[in-house]
Amino acid sequence: MSEFIDPNIIKRIKNLREELHRHNYLYYAMDDPEISDSEYDRMMRELIELEAGYPELSSPDSPSLRVGVSPVKKFQTVRHSVKMLSLDNAFSNSDILDFDKRVRKELGTDEQVLYTAEPKMDGVAVELVYEDGRLVTASTRGDGETGEEITPNVKTIRTVPIILQRYKEERRIPARLEVRGEVVISREGFRRLNEDMLSRGLPLFANPRNAAAGSLRQLDSKVTARRPLEIFFYGTGESEGLDIESHWDRLCALKELGFRINPHIKPKIKIDGVLEYYSELERKRYELPYDIDGMVIKTDSIGIQVRLGQTARSPRWAVAYKFKAVQETTKILDISVQVGRTGTLTPVAHLETVNIGGVNVNRATLHNEDEARRKDIRIGDTVLVQRAGDVIPEIIKVIDSARNGSEKVFNMPENCPSCGSRVIRDEKEASVRCYNESCPAKIKAQIEHFASKRAFDID
Ligand SMILES: [Zn+2]
Incomplete structure (x- = not known):
């Protein structure tokens, strides 16, 4: 078949795909768009039309997958190569100070330990696996050991890179990268979604987290594509070629590869800075466009993380400080x-x-x-x-x-x-x-x- 296809068409499709991936990257990861939304939509429509005309040119990496693909009958199971642990909770400043004391005791040091603190997103945790810069598998956290494979659904999320980018020439694309993130729906997106459900006589979602979970677990990814899902990436599982010894520096490297990270993360702060950041987040939480239910702190040094290790269910180098009941x-x-x-x-x-x-x-x-x-x-x-x-x-x-x-x-x-x-x-x-x-x-x-x-x- 392909010998009859005009080489200009093949070239145009290739060019549109590259450009759409690049603009997606500039828009979502770098927050630095070069073209208008309408121009982006126009290119996307052109690509979808061309692909419909030439199905033999379809590709698992096409940005057109953002609109979803044919439904699946059931989800496959995926085993996480590194268990996705849950975090221990802290409920007061003294819990946080105790955590810091335990960390220093374990390390046998009186010196201050540096933490990287981030808002605790109230969403759904997922793991994405990239091989040679292409998204190959995405799954839910599940029970931490195995989750459900939801790759077509995750590909519909605009803030998910389907192909990784090289922002700086010296940064290599890792051969294998497992990256973890939280899928959320903003409060505004949630309000619009429920208005739409109501107008169609469908049951309403109780809160943005339920809406995000329900939207991710659709057997028909075309339904997922119409839901206002977003993602923030917060860490990695196993990776080859991302040898960086600081949690924050790793997040920065992820950002350069095209992963969106939360703009409110406070890197490398001492324990008193952690407590200050918590009060700041508690004050600002409703100014953020999405729900957060607390703060997460992690020791910034990966070396320290490895030394502290983990219990059966949670790491010893991280803790979630939850907001008071509302x-x-x-x-x-x-x-x-x-x-x-x-x-x-x-x-x-x-x-x-x-x-x-x-x-x-x-x-x-x-x-x-x-x-x-x-x-x-x-x-x-x-x-x-x-x-x-x-x-x-x-x-x-x-x-x-x-x-x-x-x-x-x-x-x-x-x-x-x-x-x-x-x-x-x-x-x-x-x-x-x-x-x-x-x-x-x-x-x-x-x-x-x-x-x-x-x-x-x-x-
Ligand atoms: Zn009246």
Whole structure:
């Protein structure tokens, strides 16, 4: 067949593939794009069309795999050549100081040990294996020893390099490289995904981590390709040709090869710096676009990591310092309805005041009637409430065992609580709306929005 293919087509496909890999690298790993998103999309469309016309020119390394391939029947099992361990947890500054003491005792030194600290991403751990710079296998962590092979799904994630790049000439591409990362969905991506699920009448995801896990484990990678998955790489398994004796320097080398690493990592700090960084992360956590649930510290020296070794389940050279709980239980005293600037009615739960992570909380949003139904939230219920930064706290679930039969089911009103006009229900959007243009509550919300930071920023 191939003798009939115009050599210019073969050349064009090769060129498009190389260029798309390179632009992906510049955009995601280097944060230094050369072309616009629309130009990238145009090149991708051209490649997909050409490949569809010449299936004999298909390649397992093509950037067009970002859109997914034919579904598989079941996942294969993959054994990790180096066990993917879980980390021990610390819950206080004194736990961290104890950890540091144990490390120095084990090493028999009074000298300060240097740590590299990073945000603990709340996502799904995966391992990617590269041979001669090409992604050959990707798998979930599983039980740490074996996971599920999800290579086509991982290839759809834009922040995953399919082919490794050489940023500096002197940096060689490792012959074999096992690299580990955390797959996440941003809070914004999660919000859009759930809106989409809701509009199609599909069950909603409970949180970004569940959404990431569910999206990764799709037998049809075309579904995965439509999910807003991202990845941050944090370490390596076995590697040949990446002989670097510092954890941080290794991460920098990974970045040069095309792996995206978290921009908030604090390299090579002493133990007092570690504690400072923790408070900084705790303050900044909701400014980050994705969920984090703490901090991870690792001894920066790989030599020290090897000397300290590991227990059956976790390394002795790393620890996770978890954030304080942001969930508490309380009681729903009443449910009222708020009218937004577009006239949408939102049920709001009034709670018995409860302190969650240092802040008094007395109300929580129920988002919409469907969500209140789905979670079967009733007036008088004892509920688990979660606070996430500046956003209105949310009800995670009802504590069923606390019910005594006096709880009242909540129904959306037929009339707007502000102006009394009849509200209109949109089944498709699961929304209830007041369409009265002169509704006082709507106008008030519009003025508030107009003056808010997102619009004109008037005090
Ligand atoms: Zn109204």
